[in-house]
Amino acid sequence: MPPIIRMVNLTKKFGNLVAVDHLNLEIEEGEILGLLGPNGAGKTTAILVLATVMRPTEGTAFVGGYEIKKNPDKVRGVLGIVFQEPKMLWVSTPWDIVNWHAKVCGLSTEERKRRVKEVLEALDMWEPRRKNVHALSGGMRKRVELAKVLIQRPKIAIIDEPTAQIDVVGKHKIWNMLRELREEGSTIILATNELYEADMLSDRVAIMHKGQLLVCDTPKKLKDSILGGDIVDIQLEKDASPKVVEELKHFKEVVNVLQAKPSNLRVYLNQVEEVVPRIMNLFMKESVPIASIHMSEPSLDDVFAHYTGLTIEEAQKGGG
Amino acid sequence: MRAIWFISQIALFGLVSSRMINVPNLDYFRYYVAGLSIMTLYSAAIFIGFDIYEEADHGVFEYLLSLPVTRRQLVLGRSIGGGLRAFIYVGPLIGVSLYVIGAISPINFLIALFSLFLFAFGVSGMSITIAVVLKSSDRFDILMGVLDALIVRLSTAMYPLAYVQEANPLYGWIAKFNPVTYVADLFRWGTGLEAIISLDNPLLPLLGIIAFFSIFTFVGIIIYERRIEGGGWQ
Numbered sequence: 001m002p003p004i005i006r007m008v009n010l011t012k013k014f015g016n017l018v019a020v021d022h023l024n025l026e027i028e029e030g031e032i033l034g035l036l037g038p039n040g041a042g043k044t045t046a047i048l049v050l051a052t053v054m055r056p057t058e059g060t061a062f063v064g065g066y067e068i069k070k071n072p073d074k075v076r077g078v079l080g081i082v083f084q085e086p087k088m089l090w091v092s093t094p095w096d097i098v099n100w101h102a103k104v105c106g107l108s109t110e111e112r113k114r115r116v117k118e119v120l121e122a123l124d125m126w127e128p129r130r131k132n133v134h135a136l137s138g139g140m141r142k143r144v145e146l147a148k149v150l151i152q153r154p155k156i157a158i159i160d161e162p163t164a165q166i167d168v169v170g171k172h173k174i175w176n177m178l179r180e181l182r183e184e185g186s187t188i189i190l191a192t193n194e195l196y197e198a199d200m201l202s203d204r205v206a207i208m209h210k211g212q213l214l215v216c217d218t219p220k221k222l223k224d225s226i227l228g229g230d231i232v233d234i235q236l237e238k239d240a241s242p243k244v245v246e247e248l249k250h251f252k253e254v255v256n257v258l259q260a261k262p263s264n265l266r267v268y269l270n271q272v273e274e275v276v277p278r279i280m281n282l283f284m285k286e287s288v289p290i291a292s293i294h295m296s297e298p299s300l301d302d303v304f305a306h307y308t309g310l311t312i313e314e315a316q317k318g319g320g
Numbered sequence: 321m322r323a324i325w326f327i328s329q330i331a332l333f334g335l336v337s338s339r340m341i342n343v344p345n346l347d348y349f350r351y352y353v354a355g356l357s358i359m360t361l362y363s364a365a366i367f368i369g370f371d372i373y374e375e376a377d378h379g380v381f382e383y384l385l386s387l388p389v390t391r392r393q394l395v396l397g398r399s400i401g402g403g404l405r406a407f408i409y410v411g412p413l414i415g416v417s418l419y420v421i422g423a424i425s426p427i428n429f430l431i432a433l434f435s436l437f438l439f440a441f442g443v444s445g446m447s448i449t450i451a452v453v454l455k456s457s458d459r460f461d462i463l464m465g466v467l468d469a470l471i472v473r474l475s476t477a478m479y480p481l482a483y484v485q486e487a488n489p490l491y492g493w494i495a496k497f498n499p500v501t502y503v504a505d506l507f508r509w510g511t512g513l514e515a516i517i518s519l520d521n522p523l524l525p526l527l528g529i530i531a532f533f534s535i536f537t538f539v540g541i542i543i544y545e546r547r548i549e550g551g552g553w554q
Binding site: 052053087088101105 | 379382385388390
């Protein structure tokens with residue numbers, strides 16, 4: 001099956017600033033693609049170009065089989081977008097905004113009434129549906145923004161910072177709703193600064209920095225791509241001999257072994273789940289009983305830092 | 321506020337100035353009230369252009385541009401919406417002027433009302449077109465001020481065409497092909513007001529209004545599409 005979105009050398013410049021730099025990326029139908037990057041990485045610009053809100057300076061993209069420059073109307077017909085900053089119409093209530101959006105998206109009166117109620121209830125926005133949006137908190141306004149795409153159920157949903165300003169309970173609820181949206185057949189591009197969110201939801205994660213795509217793969221492969229990213233702490237019941245340590249170092253997945261104490265080993269390695277049984281076999285063969293073993297994988301934070309060269313704190317400060 | 325301004329214009333300026341002006345077979349007070357309605361409708365309809373900039377500033381424009389509708393539908397919706405909004409705002413004021421002007425001929429009035437609608441849609445379309453071409457709210461503001469001064473003053477909104485022509489033939493020529501003249505004359509004709517109709521046949525100003533509406537709605541769509549598609553407004 002051809003990819004539902006294909007970006008070919010997609011570039012957007014604003015004067016001398018290259019916001020998106022020759023982006024080549026394919027997204028499969030039904031996939032949730034996490035688009036990660038520090039502020040200013042070019043995520044939102046790339047999204048706006050895909051949504052035909054902006055025209056690319058160079059290159060192109062095919063969205064739902066339509067070329068963005070030749071068939072912008074058809075592209076807009078297959079996608080829905082949740083903006084980073086909630087877009088509110090003037091002096092409107094959540095109900096007005098969502099109902100108007102549903103009307104523009106062509107929902108029949110009956111379906112619209114039903115879906116608006118369903119979605120606003122699911123987002124805990126039914127009670128304040130008649131409040132003026134300007135009186136709502138940032139999180140509530142973001143929910144209204146999100147309601148648009150949940151009602152529209154587009155073939156392709158582009159969601160910029162879905163849970164920005166939303167509390168922890170709300171976040172989990174929204175993540176479930178996005179998973180349901182995917183199960184109903186939508187392909188989702190999820191632009192986020194929240195690495196945990198990307199890890200929880202995405203089938204693949206693309207990391208952008210300074211307009212360029214640095215890497216794109218499954219979260220697991222990205223984590224595995226960090227050399228020695230996995231850590232195994234082994235507590236032995238007796239001291240480990242130099243021979244065992246040496247044998248351990250010869251495993252091709254093992255990057256380094258530190259021996260803090262004679263009976264404590266810290267092993268930096270890749271593909272921890274495949275190597276640990278072999279490590280245990282080695283100690284059993286050498287008659288060195290293991291008292292405890294603790295494994296930890298690199299997080300997407302580590303992957304992000306590895307590829308962008310920025311810590312999360314630097315990224316949040318707009319270090320991109 | 322618009323209503324206070326409108327009523328002040330009628331009750332103060334209209335009442336006082338009509339005592340200074342003596343035109344044979346013309347009640348200048350009623351003539352002025354009719355013209356004032358058109359000027360107010362024009363000002364209200366032009367306002368949509370300012371909305372475009374405000375929407376761009378608040379990012380609502382991006383949202384509108386991402387909707388699953390064509391640019392044509394979008395601009396048509398905006399100009400008709402802008403025109404209707406202007407009409408709704410000004411509707412009660414037109415009601416006041418009808419009360420002041422007096423008797424009406426129903427069929428003539430319906431034709432005049434139709435022309436007012438088309439005029440409001442046309443002005444909205446013109447405002448949107450100019451706003452997206454200029455891409456600067458300051459420049460738009462200045463141009464609208466200048467345009468308002470020229471388009472309203474070089475029309476029959478405040479004085480009959482014969483006097484405009486007498487003052488300067490060029491002014492008269494401009495006023496003769498001015499949509500404000502067409503709609504002001506049609507409104508006076510529609511309300512049965514005794515006035516010097518600039519064109520003998522009410523069909524001609526009606527055609528003029530239809531042409532104005534068509535140009536700024538349909539040609540406006542093309543310009544809008546070219547300027548806006550792909551973020552060209554930025």
